[in-house]
Amino acid sequence: MKNGLRSLLLPLCLGAALWASPSGSLALPHRDFVGIPMIDVASLSNLPGAKVRWYPVSETMLLRVEQDPAVEIRFNAGVPFAVIKGETVALPVAPQRENDAFWVPRIPVVRALDSLLPGEFTWKEESGELAWAPEKDLVGMTFAPSDSGTAVELRFTRKMRYEKFFTRPRFLLRFADAVLPVDTLPRRFTEGRIRSVSAIQEPKGAQLGFEVNHLVGDVEVTERDEGRTLVVFFRRPGEAKKAAPAPVPAGKGKKVHTVIIDPGHGGKDSGALGLKAKEKDITLAVGKKLRAELEKRGYAVRMTRDTDVFITLKQRPELASKWKGDLFVSLHCDAIAGDAARKAQTKGFKAFILREAESEEDKAIARRENKFIDEASDAGARRELSPVEWILLEHQLNLYTKESEEFAYELVQSLAVESVPIPKNGSGAGQAGFYVLVGAFMPAVLLEMGFISNPAEEKYMASEAGQDELAAKIADGIDRYRAK
Numbered sequence: 001m002k003n004g005l006r007s008l009l010l011p012l013c014l015g016a017a018l019w020a021s022p023s024g025s026l027a028l029p030h031r032d033f034v035g036i037p038m039i040d041v042a043s044l045s046n047l048p049g050a051k052v053r054w055y056p057v058s059e060t061m062l063l064r065v066e067q068d069p070a071v072e073i074r075f076n077a078g079v080p081f082a083v084i085k086g087e088t089v090a091l092p093v094a095p096q097r098e099n100d101a102f103w104v105p106r107i108p109v110v111r112a113l114d115s116l117l118p119g120e121f122t123w124k125e126e127s128g129e130l131a132w133a134p135e136k137d138l139v140g141m142t143f144a145p146s147d148s149g150t151a152v153e154l155r156f157t158r159k160m161r162y163e164k165f166f167t168r169p170r171f172l173l174r175f176a177d178a179v180l181p182v183d184t185l186p187r188r189f190t191e192g193r194i195r196s197v198s199a200i201q202e203p204k205g206a207q208l209g210f211e212v213n214h215l216v217g218d219v220e221v222t223e224r225d226e227g228r229t230l231v232v233f234f235r236r237p238g239e240a241k242k243a244a245p246a247p248v249p250a251g252k253g254k255k256v257h258t259v260i261i262d263p264g265h266g267g268k269d270s271g272a273l274g275l276k277a278k279e280k281d282i283t284l285a286v287g288k289k290l291r292a293e294l295e296k297r298g299y300a301v302r303m304t305r306d307t308d309v310f311i312t313l314k315q316r317p318e319l320a321s322k323w324k325g326d327l328f329v330s331l332h333c334d335a336i337a338g339d340a341a342r343k344a345q346t347k348g349f350k351a352f353i354l355r356e357a358e359s360e361e362d363k364a365i366a367r368r369e370n371k372f373i374d375e376a377s378d379a380g381a382r383r384e385l386s387p388v389e390w391i392l393l394e395h396q397l398n399l400y401t402k403e404s405e406e407f408a409y410e411l412v413q414s415l416a417v418e419s420v421p422i423p424k425n426g427s428g429a430g431q432a433g434f435y436v437l438v439g440a441f442m443p444a445v446l447l448e449m450g451f452i453s454n455p456a457e458e459k460y461m462a463s464e465a466g467q468d469e470l471a472a473k474i475a476d477g478i479d480r481y482r483a484k
Contacts, residue, residue: 004213025124028103035283036093038103039130039430041075054102061095061102075104095146106195137178145433152210159227164219165435167197169231171219173208193234210234254403256482258300260325263287264332264446267310272335280462283306283331286449288329289471297475317440327407327478328444332435333452333461334365334425335375342455348425349415350406352446355401355440365432365448365472403443407430409483411445414477420469422450422457443481447474 013179025045029040041061045052048184053062074083080094082104096103110123110130122131140155152171161176162347165358180199193216198209199480210232212219217237222232271279284305291301300321311319320328336346352365412428425448449470450457458465 021254025127025129027129030106030128031103032095033096033103037106038093039109040101041095041104041109042102043099043155044361048163059173061096063103071174075102077102115250116261137175138180139207141197145193147236149216151231152194152232152234154230154232156206156228156230160230162221164221164232166219169212171210171212171234173221173232174205175208176205180208193236224434228340236320248439252325254484256299256326256478258285258302258304258323258325259294259478260304260323260328260440260442261287261290261302262316262320262328262330264330264340264436265306265308266305269310271277272333272452274333274452275455277452277458277462279333279335280468282333282449282452285468286461286470286474289332289467290329290474293471293475294478297479299478313435313472314439317438317444318333320440320442320444325440325442327481328437328440329443329474329478330434330444330446331413331447331452332446334448335451335453337453343451344455347451347454347457348423348428349450350425350430350448351411352430352432352434352437353401353404353408354440355432356433365430388434398442400443404445407443407477408445408484410480410484411447411477414473414480415470417473420473421460 010281012196023202026043030040032453041063042052042054044050044063051064054060055062061075061077063073063075064270075095077097078094080091081088082091083089091108092105095105099230110121122129126419136155137158137160138154138156140153142151142153144151155259160178163174165172165174180201186287193212195211197215198211200209201209212234215236218235220233220235222233223230238322263280265280265283266278271283273279284307287303288301291306292302296299302325305311316330334348334350336343338346350365351389352381408429412424414426415422416424434446437446450461452458452461
């Protein structure tokens with residue numbers, strides 16, 4: 001749906017009755033008045049589902065839309081306002097009564113119809129007709145090439161019913177009861193795997209076709225947003241979908257030699273702020289103590305930073321994979337806005353893995369941690385993983401999600417002890433789209449050690465004793481995971 005005058009005429013809704021036929025047009029008397037194009041609102045009674053009624057005493061024209069509940073819009077001759085479901089809104093010029101016609105501004109009415117109804121309304125100047133057609137179901141198409149293939153994201157207004165066919169070199173999607181923007185779709189591309197896109201509109205459906213070349217091995221379709229988004233992934237040859245690895249039998253233990261510690265934030269990125277402490281300082285202090293503790297226990301340890309420097313979110317997991325780490329743990333402090341009472345009440349640690357968030361709270365945490373995407377990015381420019389990016393992460397998720405869950409579980413068990421004054425936040429485990437975990441090809445966890453906005457937890461995390469204990473308990477969790 002288009003924006004149009006949505007805020008002005010928001011209550012207007014002509015209902016599903018308007019779509020008794022797939023398209024149509026209605027000739028309306030029209031003229032200009034002081035430079036404003038006008039139409040005869042009385043003629044709108046010929047729209048399916050609409051009725052008009054004239055009250056001569058008050059000189060009121062009522063447009064009524066028969067639905068449940070009915071919508072009424074009142075115009076008064078000589079008054080530059082309309083009353084829509086009890087709300088008064090301004091019009092560019094007052095309605096004018098003339099014999100059997102009642103003239104109202106055309107542009108606001110047509111734009112409102114186009115904005116608020118499930119269809120497309122246009123005014124045909126040459127014929128003086130109001131034309132309408134079904135709304136296009138496909139409202140967006142984006143392409144995201146990568147080394148492993150090309151993801152095409154198709155965004156629809158509703159959940160679609162479809163069939164898929166792949167007979168090289170064409171991949172077809174056939175949609176039932178769908179309307180596609182066949183005249184405005186992109187047709188040809190310089191992108192290496194897809195040569196062209198075609199669309200065919202049929203009376204009871206539509207077809208979308210992709211012509212591919214030899215750089216495509218197979219094609220997968222994944223649904224997102226309850227079926228309103230389809231992501232078509234054209235996978236390169238040799239990049240077959242890999243199943244998750246079988247779990248290590250109990251008692252044999254896991255291979256964990258090199259641990260990558262990622263102290264969150266740093267340099268110009270201070271992270272969250274407490275009354276006195278900064279997140280970047282706490283994470284670095286705990287990270288150094290964790291490195292010393294793990295080295296004492298025989299692990300090889302690498303740190304993405306061991307000084308107060310800025311490292312981009314992209315570089316951190318890239319370093320972890322370059323160093324061939326067996327585990328990746330990114331250290332952070334949570335925070336919440338609000339008054340002193342709210343900050344004091346909100347507490348707890350949480351261990352996150354890379355999967356789509358299940359709660360708005362976890363999404364909000366990921367957005368805050370994703371604030372600095374790269375050194376040149378603006379705050380808030382891009383804080384959430386898109387559906388296409390989740391598809392491109394499929395290989396990493398298939399390989400490491402199960403082990404990341406186990407790692408997070410063992411961290412929670414190690415930290416949830418009486419000696420640590422920070423309780424679990426909820427279950428102590430969560431999942432969300434943290435950019436710092438993207439590209440870490442190993443079991444990986446982002447640990448929010450506590451709320452720096454909570455004065456008691458800030459004091460503990462900023463203290464020498466608290467940092468020593470946190471480092472020891474995190475190391476215990478790593479030991480527990482390795483022993484599984």
